[in-house]
Amino acid sequence: MRNQNLFALLAAGFLMLGLLCVCSVGAFALFNGGNVPLAAPFESSSLEPSAALPASTPGAAFSTQPIDLPEDALAILRAEEEVLNRVYESVAPSVVNISVSGNTNSLLGDLGQGSGFVWDKEGHIVTNNHVVEGAETILVTFSDTTQLSAEVVGTDPDSDLAVIHVETNPEFLHPVGIGDSAGLRVGQRVIAIGNPFGFDRTLTIGVVSAVGRTVQGRANFSLPNLVQTDAAINPGNSGGPLLDIQGRVIGVNTLIYSQTPRANSGVGFAVPVDKVKSVVPHLISQGIYETPYLGIGALPFPLTPELAQTLALDNVTTGVLIEEAVPGGPAAHAGIRGGSQEVTVPGIERILITGGDVVVGIDGQPVRRFDDVVNYLDTRSVGDTITLTVIRGGEQMDIPVTLGPRPASVP
Template identity: 55%
Template sequence: MAAIGAVSAFALLCLCLFAAVVVWDQTRERQAYSAPTRARPVPTRVVEQVVPISPSPTPLPPIVIEIDPEADIQTQILTAVYQKVNPSVVNITVRQPVPHKLNGEDFFTEGQGSGFVWDKQGHIVTNHHVVANASEIEVTFWNDVSVSAEIVGTDPDSDIAVIKVDVSPEELYPVELGDSDQVRVGERAIAIGNPFGYEGTLTVGIISAVGRSIPAVTGFQIPEAIQTDAAINPGNSGGPLLDARGRVIGVNAQIRSLVQANSGVGFAIPINLVKRVVPALIETGRYEHPWLGISGVTLSPSMARDLELPVERGILIIDVIPRSPAAEAGLRPGTRTVNYKGRRIEIGGDIIVQIDDQPLHNFDDLLIYLSRHTSPGQEVILTVARDGKLVEVPVTLGVRPTRIRE
């Protein structure tokens, strides 16, 4: 690059505006350069327990790389992110036994997914649905080294699992974690994974939306999911969704598609939720979610007006699960059925308008509050509209069952 003194003031200003830096570990940089390129929501929703976050491994001293402002900046950023993160991403192959034998022999099905290195102790994060019911797990690293892995813990409600490999710490490159609360619509989104078994594939798009709720295999909901149009296909599950600095902001988990392939609507589990779940899985092998035990719908001003309800916003309780914390606290379900815009809705029950000091405008507000601020055994105060009055109802949260109770 030419000396600054030889550049005009205008060129210096352009250099300052367009220069970008990318930081990565020294050891990782040396190896990375030589690396081979390889419907409608369910009423009762997922909630999470707050768990202290384990300290991250001490990072190696970073170095700063200047990107040539005369070259294509976007390309260089993507290339640098790939070189930084690809050594952290793994291909996961699982084998599951088939229930029926053929000629007396056991048969297995094989599936693939992605994951990423969490720490120097050999813990790898992926999706629960990638490793569920696996009898054998094989992890392949970016340099084609393959090792067996064992399950440390899984959480079906957040679709997160931790597996562990026995590998020297010098050969492990933990990811850098971002902050999903800071993600904004329109920002760059980068996915690295193994779609259809093609290792080390990078795709890029934008953050299409934040704060989505997506279904878990248990029937509950996963809150605050990140929506992206970066291509996510079968095999990408469990891999990282990254920002432009190569920090993990989510774990790729689902697509919305009629053909089981990328449709431009993909979803990632937010990394801040993963930060709460993973330490518990490493320590105990499981994660206990707080449970209220209701089903309901968001009450909008137009619905309240049409149905002549006493408040304009809140959560209209449709049903209270028997023997749940909500039932024990005396929360009231709907008492009569009405037809509202083609849907049958139970009304006449409590309408939750506040939890502790947090107003609730929709079901997601309750979902997020319970996820971020509560744990099983904790008492919360629900303010409900009942018989024309606002009533405070204390509820002691329980441990969520493995599936939604009918």
Template identity: 45%
Template sequence: MMTALRTLFLLLAVAPAFTASALLPEEENTIRIFKEASASVVYVTNVAINQSPYMDELAIPQGAGSGYVWDQKGHIVTNYHVVQGGDAFLVTMRDQTQLEATLVGADPTKDIAVLRVTRSVDKLKPIRVGSLDSLQVGQKTIAIGNPFGLDHTMTTGVISALGREVQGVGGVTIRDMIQTDAAINPGNSGGPLLDSSGNLIGMNTIIFSRSGASAGIGFAVPVSFIRRIVPQLIQFGKVVRPGLGISILNPQQKYNLLGDEPGVVVNSISPGSPAAKAGLRGLRRLPGGGVAIGDIIIGVDNFQIADFDDLYNAFDRYKAGDTVALKVLRGGKTLILSAKLVNLQ
């Protein structure tokens, strides 16, 4: 009897220790990341102010999403489509503290926006920002956000693909997107996508789904865009991109002239612009009343240009002062022109 009791006592004594050590190292790491990173994740509510002649202003919730703390100056990063059309914004912290926020700036073409809170900034914990240098397909991903308003929900998955192209809310294709199978649902937009070290590698943005719920195909804006764009939004309230100082024909006008031929057709050139200095030509009227087609840009350095999206995304990789080689078609001949890019306001 005593032997049986001693055995039972030993089993009971060992059980708690066994339970505590039952977590796998990978699980312990995931738990640690959630505890550390969730303090940087916020719930963003987009509010529209309606004016009524019969009553005071009405604050009507328009939409909600996620975001994350960028710095200790009160800047919060989220998706542009989360704040689009809003007049006022509420940021809810992990401890349920609600802070009013103002819109600092946005870049619709990359679906990035920056808000700022001015109260309780001493409590803010900025997220750790990583890089894309070593990302590989199959690498673990961790998404934290507020799907369907369920605050600070974590899901995990892997990088399913890199370099995806997705049509953004700004009307321009967003390239180099990260595809993940971590469950991303409405309300996750603007939340961080983390690697297995807890570093920000992307911002959850878009899901591919026929039902509106997660179908295992989600896309995140890569951290390389975020690192480059967010400081500009904080400093200028917008992204200042380099360019040539040209206008181009719209797709229908180009199709009427060239059919499905690749390239963008230069319509007009600003005096004194990089395009003018490089010798680019736009549409011009001939003495007899006809019209001479402008130069057709088909390449920028090593980037092939088939349409406006290609040209836009090519210039997005440069900064003011960079010199590019423009490959153009003129009168059936191929020319290479050199142009020094400038910031376009």
């Protein structure tokens, strides 16, 4: 019952915390009057010695008086602290530090570090593919400083996930709880635990900033359906868990977007745990995971009515213009058509390839941008048949396509 009350109070706590912060800033602005810079240095001549203690007593003039806050607000904030501490105490033993050597893809050169978390009692540990890719040796450090050698069980560059394995007593291992990512909402509180810059088991907090993000992955392919968060993620956090407030994994921290190399900018991304739950069992049992592949190249930005008119696309107001159906790929095999005419449009830097089909739907769902296609394919499997709704020469038609395995590279 106590746990339920704690979690019930948490949401109100975050709201109260924000209000208190706003009120504090406002009160300071009023007190400051706007006349003294916030970073103004102290002038020792203006400071009076404490009246309660002799001025000659070194270090005696300090105060233990806390800020006066309403008791109900304090109770909510203490509940938040209690929740964060309980999550940390529960999950930290599941989070490991991964040190690798011979990893030429590491930001640290031949010696790299990352994070991971215990998946099961059999010794499987989940991390990022880029943490262990190319590694000659892998050393796993647990929360009690125990160090064990690990071997790679399986990797999937397309999802940037990997599974490694350690040999140890099952009683020593503490698998972390696994949650769901399908129901994640923007604004939901999240917690990251990892080893940024080698500082082991560091906790940071934030919110879900967005869901369904797509960023550039390997070989011109994309990493789809990522969870964006402002929880601080830095080099060394890769492979660590992103958690909900009940300590369940909702994602695997994988990358940050920053214009300052190796520095957090508040834009981090995690592989959603529903994808992890699909990939990891395959990596454990087979060592690989086959990513479904459609085999098209498309305009990277959405069609607008104005652009469609400029390109003389009849009966088109939005959708995805297919510039290429990769020869021998599933789409080309099904009869999907790519473009053949190069067109230059004022205001658009790249040359457009026109004359191909325009995708406006996939399995009955509307398609407005290429990310819609990529994110939907991420929910399907190799061998599944999907239906693309396309417009060709002003006519709408449905074309079934059976998905194949994604190749290592495309021509």
